[in-house]
Amino acid sequence: MAMTITEKILARASGNDSVKPGQLINANIDIVMCHDVTTPPAISMLIENGIDRVFDTEKIVVTPDHFQPAKDIKSAELHKRLDTWAKEKGIKHYYPIGKAGVCHALLPEQGHIRPGEVIVGGDSHTCTYGAFGAFSTGIGSTDLAAAIATGQIWFKVPASIKFILNGKLREGVYSKDIILEAIRLVGTDGALYRAMEFTGPVIADLSMEARMTITNMAIEAGGKNGIIAFDEITKAYLDGRLKDKSDYTVFESDPDAEYFQTIEIDCSALEPTVALPNLPSNGKPIGDCAGLEMDQCYIGSCTNGRIEDMRIAAEILKDKQVAIRTIVVPATPEIWKQCIDEGITEIFYDAGCVVSAPTCGACLGGFMGILAAGERCISTTNRNFVGRMGHPKSEVYLASAATAAASAIQGKLTDPRSFL
Numbered sequence: 001m002a003m004t005i006t007e008k009i010l011a012r013a014s015g016n017d018s019v020k021p022g023q024l025i026n027a028n029i030d031i032v033m034c035h036d037v038t039t040p041p042a043i044s045m046l047i048e049n050g051i052d053r054v055f056d057t058e059k060i061v062v063t064p065d066h067f068q069p070a071k072d073i074k075s076a077e078l079h080k081r082l083d084t085w086a087k088e089k090g091i092k093h094y095y096p097i098g099k100a101g102v103c104h105a106l107l108p109e110q111g112h113i114r115p116g117e118v119i120v121g122g123d124s125h126t127c128t129y130g131a132f133g134a135f136s137t138g139i140g141s142t143d144l145a146a147a148i149a150t151g152q153i154w155f156k157v158p159a160s161i162k163f164i165l166n167g168k169l170r171e172g173v174y175s176k177d178i179i180l181e182a183i184r185l186v187g188t189d190g191a192l193y194r195a196m197e198f199t200g201p202v203i204a205d206l207s208m209e210a211r212m213t214i215t216n217m218a219i220e221a222g223g224k225n226g227i228i229a230f231d232e233i234t235k236a237y238l239d240g241r242l243k244d245k246s247d248y249t250v251f252e253s254d255p256d257a258e259y260f261q262t263i264e265i266d267c268s269a270l271e272p273t274v275a276l277p278n279l280p281s282n283g284k285p286i287g288d289c290a291g292l293e294m295d296q297c298y299i300g301s302c303t304n305g306r307i308e309d310m311r312i313a314a315e316i317l318k319d320k321q322v323a324i325r326t327i328v329v330p331a332t333p334e335i336w337k338q339c340i341d342e343g344i345t346e347i348f349y350d351a352g353c354v355v356s357a358p359t360c361g362a363c364l365g366g367f368m369g370i371l372a373a374g375e376r377c378i379s380t381t382n383r384n385f386v387g388r389m390g391h392p393k394s395e396v397y398l399a400s401a402a403t404a405a406a407s408a409i410q411g412k413l414t415d416p417r418s419f420l
């Protein structure tokens with residue numbers, strides 16, 4: 001039976017020779033990602049039900065990231081609960097504050113993500129890891145508790161939508177622009193409980209950082225998961241990170257696999273894109289919205305907080321001054337250190353930016369960049385819902401690191417190609 005890459009991974013995980021869309025399966029989990037917001041409630045559920053175990057201390061990865069360093073007493077209590085539990089259970093892969101980072105950047109960087117595996121996490125953007133040819137998806141605290149205790153969880157096998165990325169990206173256009181266009185085409189529920197499989201010639205030219213930006217936002221179209229097949233670029237990234245877990249299984253979609261839908265995108269025609277408030281599907285070419293005044297720029301998050309994004313922003317900001325408050329957040333301590341070593345932090349400093357320790361704080365309106373009523377923010381994050389980064393009457397505009405940096409210099413939405 002012909003299958004897609006997603007179906008093959010779920011067949012392996014459930015012990016079946018084959019699976020088909022709509023089939024209910026019980027899958028073995030290879031990695032469970034835990035952070036400071038959804039894991040404490042899962043811990044409470046386990047305790048309330050008299051369950052005092054974890055299925056495998058080496059397959060659970062723990063990091064505080066949303067409110068780290070703690071912003072108030074409540075977040076400090078979340079961190080204490082997470083810290084105490086991780087130590088009590090002997091979790092091998094625990095990244096406390098100082099080593100903690102934005103989870104979806106940290107896990108691949110530290111070698112926890114492998115092709116062909118099933119990864120779940122208590123965060124909707126767990127779909128990021130599909131960039132490595134893995135099945136990864138976000139779950140709620142109840143399912144997270146079950147996964148922690150048993151190492152298994154049930155799924156309905158998703159049908160797949162194939163996105164064929166044709167052409168070649170022009171200067172100033174990035175993978176963020178690709179995914180904003182894909183979401184514009186299908187809408188915020190157009191891929192509801194579907195696997196979003198990205199393929200085509202453009203993929204071969206994208207770094208792993210760029211690919212993770214695409215799969216990160218699959219959930220913004222309602223996708224169950226986003227996925228990109230393994231290739232030599234994937235292998236090169238993994239070779240330097242997997243350490244003692246270099247064995248993995250690579251799956252590919254069969255040529256005659258059935259898809260729910262196939263969508264082709266001519267990436268040669270794409271322009272820098274901005275998702276206007278209040279949906280990620282509200283994408284517009286920069287030419288249609290340039291000149292709109294901004295109050296804040298945010299460069300960071302699990303979508304665009306990696307070293308490639310920092311380099312892109314620094315190239316534009318070098319020897320320039322920002323006209324609005326600009327907050328830059330490298331996603332992990334390693335990326336933060338790279339920024340220092342490469343002189344990127346100095347460029348940000350000279351430009352008048354604030355550079356923060358790794359945190360998810362501003363992205364979800366938690367801290368470190370809250371917006372007041374009436375303020376507008378150009379942001380490299382993945383969501384621009386009402387009140388996402390602060391006051392319900394504030395506005396968030398989503399874009400690439402290049403577009404964000406160019407807009408920070410001018411104080412208004414700006415085409416980054418004018419600085420390249």
